Amino acid sequence: MMDATIHSRMEDLGDASYRVFMGGSGSPLVFFHGFEQHPGAASFLKRLAQGRTVLAPEHPGFGQSGGFTDLTDILDLILHYRTWLTPIVAEHGAVDLVGHSLGGMFAAEVAVACPDLVRRLVLVDAYGLWLDDHPMPDPFAIPQKAFDEAKWADPARAPRETNSFEGDAKHYIFYRSQNLGSASKFMWPIPDRGLARRLKHLRVPTLVLHGSDDGLVPPVYAEAWGAAIPGAEVKILRGAGHLPMVETEDAFLEALREFLD
Amino acid sequence: MKLHWFAEASYPDLPTNFRQTGESSWVTTPISRCDPAVVGDMTRMFIRLMQQADRQGFDGLAMNEHHQTPFALTPSPNLLASALANTTSRAAILIIGDSLALYNPPIRVAEEMAWIDCLSNGRLISGFVFGTPMDTLYCYGVSPVELRERFHEARDLIQRAWAADEPFAFNGKYTKLRYVNLWPRPVQKRPPVWVPGQGSVETWDLALKNDYCYGQLSFSGLHSAKPLVDAWWEHAAKSGYDTNPFQLAFTQLICCAETDAEAEAKYSEAVKYFYRNRYVHPGFETGPGYRTQKSVEAMGRFAAQTNEKLPPEEKARANRGEMDFWDYDKHGFIIAGSPERVRQRLEEMVKQLRVGQLIGCLHMGNLDEETASMNTHLLATKVQPFLRNLWNNYEDRWTPEAVRNAAPVQEAA
Numbered sequence: 001m002m003d004a005t006i007h008s009r010m011e012d013l014g015d016a017s018y019r020v021f022m023g024g025s026g027s028p029l030v031f032f033h034g035f036e037q038h039p040g041a042a043s044f045l046k047r048l049a050q051g052r053t054v055l056a057p058e059h060p061g062f063g064q065s066g067g068f069t070d071l072t073d074i075l076d077l078i079l080h081y082r083t084w085l086t087p088i089v090a091e092h093g094a095v096d097l098v099g100h101s102l103g104g105m106f107a108a109e110v111a112v113a114c115p116d117l118v119r120r121l122v123l124v125d126a127y128g129l130w131l132d133d134h135p136m137p138d139p140f141a142i143p144q145k146a147f148d149e150a151k152w153a154d155p156a157r158a159p160r161e162t163n164s165f166e167g168d169a170k171h172y173i174f175y176r177s178q179n180l181g182s183a184s185k186f187m188w189p190i191p192d193r194g195l196a197r198r199l200k201h202l203r204v205p206t207l208v209l210h211g212s213d214d215g216l217v218p219p220v221y222a223e224a225w226g227a228a229i230p231g232a233e234v235k236i237l238r239g240a241g242h243l244p245m246v247e248t249e250d251a252f253l254e255a256l257r258e259f260l261d
Numbered sequence: 262m263k264l265h266w267f268a269e270a271s272y273p274d275l276p277t278n279f280r281q282t283g284e285s286s287w288v289t290t291p292i293s294r295c296d297p298a299v300v301g302d303m304t305r306m307f308i309r310l311m312q313q314a315d316r317q318g319f320d321g322l323a324m325n326e327h328h329q330t331p332f333a334l335t336p337s338p339n340l341l342a343s344a345l346a347n348t349t350s351r352a353a354i355l356i357i358g359d360s361l362a363l364y365n366p367p368i369r370v371a372e373e374m375a376w377i378d379c380l381s382n383g384r385l386i387s388g389f390v391f392g393t394p395m396d397t398l399y400c401y402g403v404s405p406v407e408l409r410e411r412f413h414e415a416r417d418l419i420q421r422a423w424a425a426d427e428p429f430a431f432n433g434k435y436t437k438l439r440y441v442n443l444w445p446r447p448v449q450k451r452p453p454v455w456v457p458g459q460g461s462v463e464t465w466d467l468a469l470k471n472d473y474c475y476g477q478l479s480f481s482g483l484h485s486a487k488p489l490v491d492a493w494w495e496h497a498a499k500s501g502y503d504t505n506p507f508q509l510a511f512t513q514l515i516c517c518a519e520t521d522a523e524a525e526a527k528y529s530e531a532v533k534y535f536y537r538n539r540y541v542h543p544g545f546e547t548g549p550g551y552r553t554q555k556s557v558e559a560m561g562r563f564a565a566q567t568n569e570k571l572p573p574e575e576k577a578r579a580n581r582g583e584m585d586f587w588d589y590d591k592h593g594f595i596i597a598g599s600p601e602r603v604r605q606r607l608e609e610m611v612k613q614l615r616v617g618q619l620i621g622c623l624h625m626g627n628l629d630e631e632t633a634s635m636n637t638h639l640l641a642t643k644v645q646p647f648l649r650n651l652w653n654n655y656e657d658r659w660t661p662e663a664v665r666n667a668a669p670v671q672e673a674a
Binding site: 141143174180185189 | 398405434548550554
């Protein structure tokens, strides 16, 4: 089957506008991106869109999305996505929600607070928990080389990663800094905003997908997610780091299909 | 011109190979390197030196706030200020300053400043600082995108608390207090406020609009500072403000001895120790969103101008502690030599930059007390008398009245 195309558009919501990447047709699958950036028209999104309507919003304060100054805490973020999802769910029914990295934290929060909006939940190398015995590295401060080694099973695969940056290359640094600044709202100094207390309320069928070689969120966290979420299924993807959808794209998509279809 | 006494309270006993270990000198420096007895000794030394500076006629005694670093062991400047407020009588207590976002609730800053102003009979200067990324983002865990907002909210609360005649409610985004009713009030109706900056237009406007003294506080001297300071004065003039030299504070390492040769012999190692041991792991030097795009771009422009007079490789050498003593002097990192040479060089520098508040760093690195005391004595007796009347035709609104009105010290040379 041919890959579907992914395009983006700006959508007004409240008094700010947000960028949403979308493509395909069929029942909606929503993807929440991670703490570094939105992946843009990434290969895995195109392939997901072969049988589904893929909707991948850029979080408030990231890339071209506004609305960051209205956020004070995680509740504001949950309400933002509740407002955005409500008309989609009204038209198509509850969505499958896939959240990666920081987007995993957001997806879990939305699924806890708005179970009516989410059919199935997938958490991919998600931030949001903290284990005192297994402190994660500080992604904002570790040296670049250590960061690359933690992020990738094989750092040579880094060029495969895509992003949503458009414009003059010399401004990329500001795009990145703005993204990480926005992420810091929910990850600084420790990426825990109380989700561990709330996961007991989660009633949505959940798959925890995790790269075996993720050094940013070590796989011990996959077990912790699995233990904290009633009935969750845990699957480790061999040979992937923090971005299984990039490093082991086929296995990642296969695991999603198996769980969602 | 006002002359203030200052030192970074540096831990003096780091091994000579500390830099080579690659350890960061901030945030994560191993505590096994710190002997509490040494900290007690050095702190008592700094208090003695500052008491001497007060007796000999310095206009202010300056202290700052840093965390988790051997570079400056002053986690709470208010504690040092308090020790000095009680044992000095003449100089301003120049707290430069409290990192407002790190005090929660920040009413604590208003209280402690007011209390120190009472204890010192109205000699307090209150510095409001954002704080370095190392101190604020990493040691105290404030999100870089919240730091500025927290700072401004705290600033608003503190100033209102100083001024209010009756209890009021403060409903901020970060601080909520139902009853703000400060006991005591400061002696000065509104203590002078100083804010340090690094060349961002936002901070310049903050200082100008609120009549704060602006501090260009770096340790890189004239060549690095000139483009920034010129731009500050240009911005002030363009924005319709007086270019009053007393509204600018500037830090300068000073190494004074009877002769130039003696200065090199006595200060060279301490200067190198000071620069060499200031290595910060690059990951702690900033955080995403700590600086606005506007200020990053402005800093880039200033850096380009600075590079013309001080090439980056020279600056890097200076910061590794590898520069020749007189090259440090040539580029303005330090002003060194006999009292006559120091006087001339200081005068030339403060005139070029229009500095009304000179913060002299009279102790650096692992300097011994005897030399620092000599430095203090020579500055007070052989340098300050020639610079005191500079800018006399301007009004100094940024030094406490009690300090401005203090009788000059009559000290035998």
